[in-house]
């Protein structure tokens with residue numbers, strides 16, 4: 001009997017299935033029928049059926065009417081519109097241009113009451129109301145940059161103490177006061193951050209945006225349960241593993257991907273003869289599994305993650321601040337930038353509130369139902385990860401099936417993007433001429449290089465002038481073809497401006513969520529995938545047990561997929577069992593006696609050895 005696991009590299013070819021094809025085409029017809037109507041008016045008729053409270057629907061007459069008028073094209077009128085709507089935050093040096101979004105005055109007036117309601121909800125949230133009703137939680141990321149706003153003295157002390165502890169710890173690590181036990185350098189030189197989602201995206205964005213060229217500690221990330229990815233990060237560290245500070249970040253302290261990353265890293269430490277506890281730091285909620293592990297094992301340090309800070313808004317908590325501080329980023333400046341932006345976005349005057357202006361544009365551009373995608377294009381390499389960061393912030397916050405009244409609304413705004421002008425040579429072609437299903441947000445940075453470093457690569461023109469030209473050219477070319485855009489401009493990429501950008505979008509998401517009446521602070525949809533993944537792993541254990549039992553009875557016995565499914569008492573899960581076998585065979589953990597994975601019915605599988613311990617487990 002040969003071990004033929006390699007045969008699994010051939011996959012079943014996809015054959016047309018008439019039934020599925022018919023269902024698909026009728027589904028497409030339905031969706032075309034929806035989009036061929038005014039998407040907002042369709043939505044409204046549904047909303048009317050389920051809720052008598054029109055203030056909570058997307059019934060904005062001005063939206064549809066003004067959209068029919070098209071975008072302003074007269075250069076003089078457009079310039080007036082630019083000047084009229086230009087938002088400037090003087091101290092932050094931040095501008096917001098919404099002139100290339102075509103909202104009308106009528107639309108703005110109609111939206112005004114909703115904005116006032118959103119501002120009120122935001123004030124209540126900041127005062128400590130339970131703004132995440134499903135989870136019964138306060139939402140307090142705004143307090144992180146101004147502890148005085150926290151609703152009680154206990155929280156204020158908690159915030160201030162944690163910030164002081166972060167700064168102290170970072171200073172001690174950088175100065176070598178806290179050092180790894182067995183590193184020749186005598187100090188920590190690397191950070192390995194283990195975390196996922198909100199426990200990775202902020203730190204990744206900030207590292208890319210703000211870490212100096214030669215940081216005191218360099219950072220790497222394990223943000224997945226991909227074994228090859230983990231091996232790669234550990235291999236890249238090489239002997240520097242001995243001088244690596246491992247920061248394990250998980251609010252819940254029980255996220256499987258993060259736990260797996262930790263276990264893999266701990267194994268690497270054991271194999272290198274290193275004591276993990278002397279190099280491990282945990283950032284998590286008090287008494288979580290991770291917190292208890294770190295405490296019992298005596299890790300170097302533990303920092304709290306607060307119940308009232310969501311993962312995707314945790315960049316200004318220990319989650320983002322500790323890694324940033326260790327890389328030499330001025331975290332107090334990040335907090336100042338965020339706090340200044342928070343102050344500005346508390347304004348109840350729409351025109352003076354940049355977050356509200358963003359929310360207004362999003363509502364207009366997407367008909368208040370996410371009918372268009374948000375393409376985020378920073379024209380600055382160091383802001384590359386901003387779009388990925390915003391993807392979670394916006395999509396996990398706004399992508400909701402039900403509104404706060406329990407109506408099915410399937411809200412959300414899709415976010416993607418990379419950077420300009422690189423994307424000019426990738427997908428801008430489609431944006432300019434192809435399917436019109438997006439609006440763009442340009443992020444412009446005025447300062448090209450630090451002072452004194454610029455030079456003209458041709459008379460009167462620098463490299464940065466080209467970047468500027470590409471941004472302006474793309475903005476104009478898109479607008480000429482009726483593609484709307486927002487432009488956010490900052491002077492430089494600094495801790496202060498990055499803090500401000502994060503705060504701007506956090507608030508815009510919160511305000512927009514109020515406009516469309518959804519809970520921005522929970523993520524019930526993520527649970528379904530997590531639960532299903534758990535079920536797959538449980539099924540895999542049953543498959544292994546069945547194969548083991550068969551091997552113990554007769555080492556040469558091989559089973560068909562149907563036999564495995566029957567013995568697992570899971571005949572309906574035969575497709576998943578097939579996928580499990582395919583994956584295990586590809587990783588030499590099950591053997592295929594006959595057949596290949598391209599012909600599932602031909603497969604006969606066995607384990608090759610009997611594990612008696614497991615048999616009686």
Ligand SMILES: O=P(O)(O)OC[C@H]1O[C@](O)(CO)[C@@H](O)[C@@H]1O
Pocket residue numbers: 196197198199249250251252253254255258311312396523526
């Ligand atoms: O910090 P944790 O608890 O490990 O969660 C990581 C991420 O997982 C999610 O809960 C989604 O599964 C995100 O909201 C969160 O940022």
